[in-house]
Amino acid sequence: MEYDVVIGLEIHVQLKTRTKMFTAAPYAYGADPNTLIDPVVLGLPGTLPVLNHAAVEACAKLGLLLACEIAEVCKWDRKNYFYPDSPKNYQLTQNEQPLCLGGQVEIELPGTSRNIQGEHRLVKLNRIHLEEDPGKLTHTAFDTTIDFNRAGVPLAEIVTEPDLHSSEEAVAFLNALIHLIHYAGVSDCDMEKGQLRCDANVSLKPAGSKTLGTRTEMKNLNSISNVRAAIEYEIARQTELLDAGESITQETRRWSAENGTSSSLRSKEEAHDYRYFPDPDLMPVRMDRARVAELQAALPERPYDKQRRYQETLDLPFTLTSVLCPDPKLCTFFEEALELHPAPKVIANYIANDLLRELSASAAHGESALSISDCPLTPAHIAELAKLIENGVITKQIAKEVFTTMYQSGNMPAVIVEKEGLQQSDNSDEIEALCREAIAGNAKAVAQFKEGNAKALNALKGPVMKATKGQANPATLDQILRSLIQSEA
């Protein structure tokens, strides 16, 4: 039987604030266990939470970028459940009145090949609310240890509508979301560090049916490939059950990346009764509309809006925009270079290909790939390089060499060209002499060219370029070769 797949995602994102959600204790990933704590983090008797307004602002910024409505008033609820990683055995969260309502994320589905742009569509969001992260449990063979460093870190929980229909869409959504979060600048989204975590709700219904099927919730998806694999596994599992005439049990399942399978964590009957109620220690937050308007006005252009603009007004191909647009820093670099010299394609090419290759080469040496912010080059380097090519000062071939030199030295390209004498040569006498040698040395190529094989000319150009170290003006060279061969005849 054919089924429609319905998927909803819940994504927890750690917000990059200096201090925690409800106390002045700092947070940094990788610190020694239980060093980033204070009486509030540990839930000592008598302690009280105090709101970190920077977290509210970061979440509002993200919400605006995700086209959410920012609530007039949001407030705090207690979610009560006992777990050793929870210092108070309740989590401060926003159940009734979240900060961000609705919203949507534009996604790009995979094209028919890597170089072909896929279809775009909008995925609806339900809400984004703020809450506090619990501590981290580590289970060993004999014991369980708790690190409360993570406890109290601000989390934005992004909840989609059940508006995704395949693992590919879910992955496309996550990628688009991560790009948006990077644009908002509110989290690094490093899934390995737990900065972004995903739960997936999956259900199946007979194709075309209006009624949703019974859903299961998959927890513990800590990489994009896990999200894809877990959803695919779940679709296959539910399909098999339904095909066999069995029904789906509403339950929470735990995905095991090691085994590539999921298993039941708890059934609906065993689900927690969280006994939500308004937190009496925190005041509701009234969102200042003037501030919301300021945040709205200061929003960056969204990644796919940028992509459309690059493709439509700068005439960049998808192969370049697909590299540039996900990374706001690359785009800024590109746009700054463009301001200095308006050659979009050449500049985009240098950034998307040469520059990124050099940056990732650092990873090949066992270090982590450098980010554009650690790059030894400035937009002015690339702009000047493009200008030198366009003005005929250097050839594209020489430019490759100049690029490598400037990446290593940090010197400006004009300085390198000047110092190393790499200017293109227009000396026709020298080129003509070299062309005569080339013609004399390769009669076969000359014959082929005469027979109408235009490409044969390249075999004659090669030695000349080699002799001039690539500085021969290609147009001059082409012209001289043709006239010499013709005059021979």
Place this chain on the structure above:
Amino acid sequence: MPELYHQTIAQLSAALEAGSLTSVALMQAVIERTEAVEPQVKAFIHRDAEDALQQAHASDERRASGNSLGPLDGIPIGIKDILAVKGQPLRCASKMLDNFVSPYDATVIAQLKAAGAVLWGRLNMDEFAMGSSTENSAYMATANPWDLDRIPGGSSGGSAAAIAAGQAIATIGTDTGGSIRQPAALCGVVGMKPTYGLVSRYGLVAFASSLDQAGPMTRTVEDAALLLQTMLGKDPLDSTSIAMPKVPDFRAELKHRKGPWKLGVPREFFGDGIDPEVKANIEAAIEWYRAQGSEIVDISLPHAHLSVPVYYIVATAEASSNLARFDGVRYGHRSVAVEDALSLFTQSRGEGFGDEVKRRIILGTYVLSSGYYDAYYLRAQKVRTLIRRDFENAFETVDAILSPTSPTPAFKRGERSNDPLAMYLSDIYTIAVNLAGLPALSLPSGFTSNGLPIGLQVIGKAFGEADLFAVAQAYEQAHNFHLVTAEL
């Protein structure tokens, strides 16, 4: 003059300032008195005489070098075992926190330290402030100094008894449903609950967050005013604390606010269940105010009779969540021989909490449960709003409200131990005040025929503490019941 340990902050600070008394001498007198009567009264869960004498010594040195910190400098003040003092046990009279020492100071404690007060001991209470007799302490039952077979009230029973017995000059209590005022009434002292938000709750171990307030317990109204002056203020560590628009000098204001007043008397507070002697005493007090020229206005608080049920929903709901943190994982009692996280939780809590605490956690968990929330918690919050409006309406016409503090004088130990409902009714006149977030004070208004203290409750407008003190002091100065001391 009474013995040093029966004097007031105002008297003692004058003597300290005049150089006729040292803080060390005062502290020694209080320590000697405490040692003499503590076997009978049992007010203290913990005390450290050496530490108190060191604080007193430091105070004397400050004063000698001209750096006195004000009227509280060098005065021994007892602390209810629910407020965190750095380096001291913080047990909340519970086995759950038997081994717990606070690594930080409550804001109120930091304020008292900054004022030079000598922090003296940890005073007994009902476990986690849940009770009206101090019999729910996991450590011992405190006796009423006026009749050792009777309870001192609760939950701040140790704080009230210590003053009545001369074991502290003043104490700090906390009041969630009457826990300062009811024991103050039953022990013949002054007990004051401030407007909700006036005093920081940071470091006050939460029972019911939307109701808890710390407040002064003293011999006189003036002392209460002095103490409150140092305890109030907006605290960046407590989001529910509020800055009074203009903080009055309460003690100075006492001289300027002399009445007469418009005083409301809620007829609902004189009905069934009130002891005839208490009723007669409070009515006489009301008549005194009338005779002094104040206008007595009959008012109605039509929803006040719902206060007890609303309180036992709101307070237990919050408590069930507030007390969830006591799980044996990070601190406090941890059961031995546990097998997993669940048994660690259930066994530690099962062993650590007493019956009344368990009863309230279960009740609170129930009223918040899915399917019951709307019928109980949400409805209780709506009725709470109605109760608050009743008071707002009344305060459109009156300056303060007079009522009994407790329907009965101190009862015998064990008398209500097996009847939680009867115990809950001890707070029938005090609970509505917490639900409305208002300030109120209990002051001694006389004695029953067998010599038990009776308390008059004065309820004020939100942030109307200055008037509240003035109304109360007028009665106090005309009657001087505070000069009568319990014989031990």
